[in-house]
Amino acid sequence: MLDPRKRPRVVNVVSTADLGRRVGAKKMAAMPCCMYDEAVYGGRCGYIKTPGMRGRVTVFLSGKMISVGASSVRASFAQLHEARLHLFRNGAAAGGCTRPVVRNMVATVDAGRTVPIDRISSRIPGAVYDPGSFPGMILKGLGSCSFLVFASGKVVIAGARSPGELYRSSFDLLARLNGAGA
Numbered sequence: 001m002l003d004p005r006k007r008p009r010v011v012n013v014v015s016t017a018d019l020g021r022r023v024g025a026k027k028m029a030a031m032p033c034c035m036y037d038e039a040v041y042g043g044r045c046g047y048i049k050t051p052g053m054r055g056r057v058t059v060f061l062s063g064k065m066i067s068v069g070a071s072s073v074r075a076s077f078a079q080l081h082e083a084r085l086h087l088f089r090n091g092a093a094a095g096g097c098t099r100p101v102v103r104n105m106v107a108t109v110d111a112g113r114t115v116p117i118d119r120i121s122s123r124i125p126g127a128v129y130d131p132g133s134f135p136g137m138i139l140k141g142l143g144s145c146s147f148l149v150f151a152s153g154k155v156v157i158a159g160a161r162s163p164g165e166l167y168r169s170s171f172d173l174l175a176r177l178n179g180a181g182a
Contacts, residue, residue: 008107008157008170012055012069013076018098019063019084027092028059034086048083057083063093066103073102073163105160109170111153111177118151120180139176145169149177 028046029036036046049056055069057079065083070076077100087093117137121129129137139147141157143165148156155173160166 006109006112006170006174008109008155008166010071010105010107010163010166012104012106013067013071013073013102014104015067015070015073015076015080015100015102017065017067017080017084017100019065019087019093019095020098021063021093021095023059023061023063023087024092025061027090028087031086031090031092034059048086050082050086053079053082055079059083059087067100073105076100076102102161104158105163105166107157107160107166107170109155109157109174111149111155111174111182113153114151115149115153115177115182116151117149120177120182123180124176139173141169142172143169147173149173 025036025043028034033050034046034048045058045060047056047058054071054075055067058066058068065080067076067079070079080100084097117129118131121127121137124139127137127139135150137149139149141147144159144161145157145165146159157166157170160169
């Protein structure tokens with residue numbers, strides 16, 4: 001029996017915020033922690049990556065920002081805040097910023113042992129398993145979550161919008177796998 005109390009480990013959080021004003025491309029290009037090139041994406045965005053950031057922040061000239069690569073909601077929001085401060089200090093943007101919003105969380109969880117996905121996939125409603133095209137079983141979870149379950153017992157959870165949704169979905173998945181005879 002798989003332990004449904006196993007906690008998932010967050011590996012990526014994607015969050016967004018909006019500066020509410022356009023960003024100056026030339027000033028952003030002059031920033032030391034920014035990569036901006038008009039040839040890349042037609043000059044519509046640049047990237048801010050500081051030594052303190054695990055991920056990076058994409059900054060669109062419209063003022064919209066996307067943080068990727070952080071391993072927690074707090075770190076993702078901190079990356080957006082840090083990018084905003086760099087833009088303001090360097091005169092590339094002025095004004096406020098909307099409250100950050102989590103758009104996607106990706107996590108992994110180890111079931112602790114192998115999972116006979118070839119045997120149980122037919123017992124779980126909505127499960128998709130086609131070993132000829134993909135080595136894992138694909139499942140829809142609670143809320144906006146989806147799962148990739150591998151025979152090794154490794155599970156990837158994507159689509160959560162909050163840590164609570166992530167943990168509830170992980171618990172539900174492991175309970176569903178147990179119910180199917182994993």
